Amino acid sequence: MSKEWPLWEIFIRGQHGMSHRHVGSLHAPDAETAILNARDVYTRRREGVSIWVVKSADITASSPSEKGPLFEPSESKAYRHPTFFDIPDEVGAM
Amino acid sequence: MDKALFEFCLRMGDNTLILGHRVSEWCGHAPVVEEDIALANTALDLIGQTQLWLGLAGEIEGKGRDADALAFRRDAWEMRSVLLVEQPNGDFGQTLMRQYLFDQWQALMLAALEESAEPRIAAIARKARKEVAYHLERSRGTVVGLGDGTEESHARMQAALDRLYPYVGELFSDDAIDSALAERGIAPLPSSLRPDYDAALAETMAEATLSLPENRWSHSGGRDGSRHSEHLGHILAEMQWLQRAYPDATW
Numbered sequence: 073m074s075k076e077w078p079l080w081e082i083f084i085r086g087q088h089g090m091s092h093r094h095v096g097s098l099h100a101p102d103a104e105t106a107i108l109n110a111r112d113v114y115t116r117r118r119e120g121v122s123i124w125v126v127k128s129a130d131i132t133a134s135s136p137s138e139k140g141p142l143f144e145p146s147e148s149k150a151y152r153h154p155t156f157f158d159i160p161d162e163v164g165a166m
Numbered sequence: 167m168d169k170a171l172f173e174f175c176l177r178m179g180d181n182t183l184i185l186g187h188r189v190s191e192w193c194g195h196a197p198v199v200e201e202d203i204a205l206a207n208t209a210l211d212l213i214g215q216t217q218l219w220l221g222l223a224g225e226i227e228g229k230g231r232d233a234d235a236l237a238f239r240r241d242a243w244e245m246r247s248v249l250l251v252e253q254p255n256g257d258f259g260q261t262l263m264r265q266y267l268f269d270q271w272q273a274l275m276l277a278a279l280e281e282s283a284e285p286r287i288a289a290i291a292r293k294a295r296k297e298v299a300y301h302l303e304r305s306r307g308t309v310v311g312l313g314d315g316t317e318e319s320h321a322r323m324q325a326a327l328d329r330l331y332p333y334v335g336e337l338f339s340d341d342a343i344d345s346a347l348a349e350r351g352i353a354p355l356p357s358s359l360r361p362d363y364d365a366a367l368a369e370t371m372a373e374a375t376l377s378l379p380e381n382r383w384s385h386s387g388g389r390d391g392s393r394h395s396e397h398l399g400h401i402l403a404e405m406q407w408l409q410r411a412y413p414d415a416t417w
Contacts, residue, residue, distance in 0.1 A: 098199075098200050099198060099200060100200065101311060104307070105307060105311070108204070108303070108304055108307070109200040109203075109204065111300075112200070112203050112204040112207050113200060113203050116203075116207065
């Protein structure tokens, strides 16, 4: 067994109604302690109302070498951006 | 001046002052950065509580001494902190064991003080209690984690408990000041908190696979200032040096 504590990714919700956002990562022996550590490391200045912790090892990430096939095909498809509509002023900010 | 009330505020404030200073000694030295930040947060909470207790003490005394004057210009024999909080940090486990033994007491004390007949004391207790609930969750978790951990961490935690347990009894010793305050409904008799403390400790240590010493003999002489250990003088020398050398210095 490794003596190193596992790495945890930390997600904090800043306000009610907002989504959790990734703020960084830290080490902790278990999930409960990861939450306590996240509280001390990332919410000292009233940044949060909710904390999620996820073991970094449990995250499946896209591979940088697949960047081309994954993302390049969308580059030439400007029509996917809804920028061709005239928005009436009365609608306001969207 | 309400001497009993003044003494009580000193006892509460000096406990958090000395422990806060002790814990702050870890800043930059903890085994991992997460614990370093957590310990610094705890130390800051304790110093914040000190400002409230010693601020109230100065108000009650009415001689113009504020929290800073009381913290930085009293000598060892005037300090009213229990001997437990001036004990050296030792290793990380010993620091967290000391913290747990104190947090568990403080949580019970503050819960009782929320019902104090003195509204200013009840207000401080309400504010501090949330911080202390967190300290307790953290220190208890660490005691359990390290106690029920590896062979080495278990041995260190048992040694820490054996070393520090003889300082626990002082938290629950009653004197004339305590009796006077209890009669007025201002603070509970320290001894009245012992059964709940013992129950909590038994549960924690069982979970941590640690054995509580059977001998309940206790050191005493901190909370009345009569017999502080030599450790306190060293803390004060470091803590008060600037104010002693350059009184009222500002920058």
